[in-house]
Amino acid sequence: MGVAEAVGERPAAARAAERRRRVLVENLEAWAFLLPALVILLAFHFLPIFYAFFVSLRDWDMISPEKPFVGAANYVGLWSDRDFVLALRNTVTYVVASVPLGIALGLGVALLLNQRLRGIGFFRTAFFVPYVTAVVPAAIVWRWIFHPDQFGYLNYLLTLLGQAPRTWILDPDLAMATVITVAIWGRLGYDVVVYLAGLQNISPDYYEAAQIDGAGPWQTFWRITLPLLSPTTYFLLIISGIGAFKVFVLPLVLTQGGPLKRTTTIVMKLFTDGFQRFEMGYAAAIAFTLFGIIFILTLIQRRLVGRRVHYDV
């Protein structure tokens, strides 16, 4: 009995050992495949992030031999730096105006492009082209359109309509509006494509049922389309929101942050402090403050909006 048991156990133990070995080999294989990406991520992504945090607690101009520890002074100093507070206000204005407007427009255009129309492919392409156009050349073209003198294209149109020309990108009260306009134009194609995908995911059964129940187009939109698009809207809100907080290239080319720094965004301020003034500790503190702001806002969005998202089953 005992012998028989022992004999019966041995292959089981061997089998377990064999299984462990196979798992180990499989794991090793997985690690081997992951390693190159992990090394690159660690070396060029995570280590710099940790190092940036270390630097943000110091006073460092990149070339001085000493980098004295200053604790939270960089983080505290931000809030008495008028230029930072202004950049924060500019960025919030940009986000609050460009994200909802962009998403609403994207939804509207997607609804139009969701029709069975002749030449729909052309229109879909036309709306997507700005998104795949590089920001810098696009912004330079927009600079011509918004050219401040009377020969600017938009001013020419205004003059034809009997309106007074404006200085657009040189007018402190209009400059941010021009940046937002160009930003929405540039992102619209992306929002439209994501919404089109969302629209085509909605089962026609719902619309059929609504039709049978006698719902009009308005009711159908509010009761069926919009709620069933809520995961798409939620996704766009998070992604566009994060992207908008990091806006840099567009205002840099379009307005250089002026006039009166009214279009200087947080990342532009970070760039100036880090790579023109070489206040690296201060710039790193700006980066982490921006990270904190985006993180908290995303959490709030999850709480407030995430709850109202309907997932189709």
Add this chain to the structure above:
Amino acid sequence: MRRIGTWLALLVAVAIAATAAPSAAAPTVTISFWHGMSGPLGGTTAKLIDEFNRLNPGITVLNQYQGSYGALNQKLVAAIAAGAPPTVTQVFSNWTDQFIEAKAIVPVERFIQGPDGLSDDEVNDILPILRRGNTYDGVLWTMPFNKSLWILFYNATLLRQNRLAVPETWEDLLKVSQALTQTEGGRVTRYGFVLRPFIDYFAAFYLTTGAEWLTRDGARVAFNGTEGVRALQFMVDLANKYKVAYVIPGFADQDFAAGKVAMYIATNPGVVFSQQAIGGKFELGLAELPRDRVTATSISGTDLAIMARATPEQQAAGWKLIKFLTSAAVTTRWHQETYYAPVRRSALNSSLMQQYVRQEPIRKVLLDALASAKVDPPIKEWFDIRDFVSTAVETALLAKATPKQALDEAAARSNAVLAKRGK
């Protein structure tokens, strides 16, 4: 078999001789020179470096254009941080201040007193104002290279046609601007003058009041006194009250060449770019800045520095290059091709220079202006202060604050930055 052995031995001997011979004759030192000279200025720089390389067989200078001054600054700081800076570089005086603090450069004074140095006469030959601008705590750290002055550029053809004298004072500037501002159907088709919302345009007016940037002890700024307010008020009036000037952030030479504006201010190399843009359509005139109480202008442009990380051999070679670029003969040619100010008195008074002036009389203004030139305070804080003053100028020109309010604000911020200096 033996024959092959002999051949082989011969081959080896030749190979050794070929590689060893030049190094035995003159060991070559390779150094790099970083600069931000673009377009025609870059062409002249390259020509001078080539000439230096020809004249100095033991030295190879790599001529390395780094892009704009902003890009040059970024690359320099990154290269210093990485421990791989060039041997010689262009630097602005506020960078020099930062690099001294970081122990990233060595003073040229060390080489001036060395075996391959300069005599006292040769040192005193460098224009005193430029020497002063490159001296930190009594030590000459850098050598002046491409120095330029702010000058009034005017459309000489237009002034002549309208029988207008070249403006010499602020009032003249206003009168000539009024006479040359043209409107058609309520719209301005040509402005008399153009203002850029930057400290340099403010400096062009402020310095001619006779005032200085800093208080005597250097601890505070002085630009928000009555002179500063008067200068900024005059600029605001040109644009907003008399409406004879417009405001643009970018360069004005294209507008000037296109006939949209009759006068503007720019610096020496601006002559090259302006004449390129004008393309012979009209005659360019130059004059010293219209004055308030005194004739004055500010100097901009860079100096040459030797980096501390280079080997002693490289530094010696770098010094040779700097000596060459700032020699009387080369600084004269440099002026001839780029209009930058010559850095030596002997060059200024040379018969060759007088010949250039006879051939092209506008050069006289560039040379005369040196007598009344002032340097920016050579402190690293100047970078921030420039930004504060520029913001004040922009704010006032956009009528978002009075000149007094705007300058007080800039002064408060500047003084806060100065107070941190040396702590």
